[in-house]
Amino acid sequence: MRFRVPRIAPSEITPQEVYLSRRALLAGALATGASAVLPAAEPSPQGAPLNFTVNSQYSVKETPNKFEEITTYNNFYEFGTDKDSPSHEAHTLRTRPWSVNVYGEAEVHGTFDLEDLLKGQALEERIYRFRCVEAWSMVVPWVGIPLSNLLQRFKPTSRAKYVEFTTLYDPRQMPGQRVPVLTWPYVEGLRIDEAMHPLTLMVVGLYGRVLPNQDGAPLRLIVPWKYGFKGIKSIVKIGFTAVQPRTAWNVAAPDEYGFYANVNPQVDHPRWSQASERRIGAPFLAARRPTLPFNGYADQVASLYQGMDLRRYF
């Protein structure tokens, strides 16, 4: 396999610094009135570098989106509902110290410091496709650990059929939570076999550096064959449950967002088609591409859903 993006982080981040200085020039030149034109906050370029190995076996061969795109185009309603709000607002989130509460059908319970949870876990970079339910997509070099490695430490019992994740609830840090667009805190969940699947990633970094707040720092989920909203951000609770978790978007609009939310070009959203998607950052007139079943990961994951009617369990 070709070693496409060795040490991608520093080289990819450099253009961003160039970009920032250009922006500073512009900001000076345009002075007032520029605020409408230029995003106010910079994407955090100062994230500490991480130690990781590149997992090319699990990486796609597509060119990743720019750091700037991945950090200024976010759905993270805890920081506002515009795509660029999180990049402006998420600086209020304090990601250290951070603890995660583990509960439910497992032998090990309790509240753990994030540093302790990650101790001894080898970080990997994986370049995954990311498909939003809104029919746009990106390619993202995440850094994280397989979720199964983390979950195994808690020794789930045989009664654990699902894993439930919860985002921090703190309207002072997450001002978007003052607006009832969703039921706060955000909850997501996976079937235990989905959670244990080797593609399912617990993410702590992006482009080789500590994950920026707007992308869900310090700990977020990525399930590359599912729509992006399954990838819950800023996780503070992990629970093992016997019943299917009541997940945020599913509760908000059950006919539009299913629990499974597997990427499926054949099952449209009631208000828009899922047959194709637009790749962010692609040139004008060359951005739309067909959406792949399971976002292109069908070979690895389709067997999880054998015999299931994917129209019903969308």
Next chain:
Amino acid sequence: MTLTQRYRFIYKPLVFTACLLPLAWLACGAFGWLGVSLGADPVKELEHEAGKTALNLLLLTLAVTPVRELTGLSQLVRLRRMLGLFAFFYVVLHFAIYLVLDLELNFATLGGDIAKRPYITIGFTALLLLIPLAITSTNGMMRRLGRRWQQLHRLVYLIAILGVWHFYWQVKRDIREPLIYVGILALLLGYRVVRAWRRRRAAAALQRGAAAPTAAITSRSGSATAPERT
């Protein structure tokens, strides 16, 4: 300067220029001029800004009559056609961005969207309904159609409702902004309902008063020559 001259040489050019500003901004964003950036997804931004501008202009067009009646600035009606035509222009632009940049000229998807996605069906209906209004916006057409011109152009109420509804329906979850538009539209249409109701009542009162001539009761005319409402 006469009032007509002031409209011709000052007010109309000003409004014309103002109506072109959103287009200039979109062009700067699309081509990266003047450091304008449309963010990570310029296509959606172009589509949304054109749609929003169209809706703003549509509601502004509908605001002309209430504003002139409430302020007595009855000459404002001279600006109305320009606002309406610019609204049409931005709807067409919005549609063109959707078809060319968003769908990348995939006509099969266009057909599917129009047939199956209610918010697109509604938007498309509004676009089609605007076409006869734009075509009949000339002075000649106004003269030729006479009373029927007014009847035809009342379609704009329906178009505005469809436009706001279309906005409301395409929003994923945060409906605060479309609700503001619903409120403004309700005010603009509510004003006309109340006015019509008052007129009917006044007419009834006059009839009861028998002798008085009914000439003062005029139809709700938006044309420049319309007599002022009592």
